[in-house]
Amino acid sequence: MGTNFYLRRVNPRPVHDLMHIAKRSAGWVIHFQDSTEGYADPRDDMPEPPAFHSVADIRNLLKSGEWQLCSEEYAEDGGPERWEPGEESLREFDELCRWRGGPAFEANPVGEYPHGDPPYESTLGPSDYVDPEGLRFTSVYFR
Structure with missing residues (x-):
């Protein structure tokens, strides 16, 4: 869910x-x-998908104007x-990067949440x- x-x-x-x-x-x-898995296998007659492995990479794709956030x-x-390409997508992406678990957690630094409960963090696995x-x-x- 999510x-x-x-x-x-x-x-x-x-x-x-x-x-x-x-x-x-x-x-x-x-x-x-990240862009490592989950996409169709490249074909000789089609371009490679863009690679991204950080929020900076994603932000650069949005800045290019070729991509929009949805x-x-x-x-x-x-x-x-869908958010319009350019500034609107970038603004929404920056908000997404600040997500800390929903309205009860917003604007609180990690570790300072209501009732002392932090948002859940998934355990980092071997590919994380x-x-x-x-x-x-x-x-x-x-997904």
């Missing part, structure tokens, strides 16, 4: 037009998916939530790592 976030190619092509980047859920610290949550029109900005990543595909 909300999945994706990079969506602004001008979709036949391959690599939607890439899973993160999952968040109330009470949990956000966890990012989620599986439904917008008013019944489709997935912390990026230079301190955010958790995994190279194992998840």
Whole structure:
């Protein structure tokens, strides 16, 4: 359970037009998916998907204007939530990076939560790592 976030190619092509980047859920610290797994195998006639292994990499893809942020949550029109390419996607992505477990946990530094309970943190496994900005990543595909 939780909300999945994706990079969506602004001008979709036949391959690599939607890439899973993160999952968040109330009470949990956000966890990012890197580009190692979870995408179609490259074909000789198609371009390689972009690589990302940190929030800085994802931020750079959003800055390029070729990608926009979207989620599986439904917008008013019944489709997935999408933020406009450029500043709107970057602003929403920065907010996503600050996620600390939902409204009860917002604006509290890690370790200072209501009732002394921190948000849950998944145990780092053999394919997990912390990026230079301190955010958790995994190279194992998840949804």
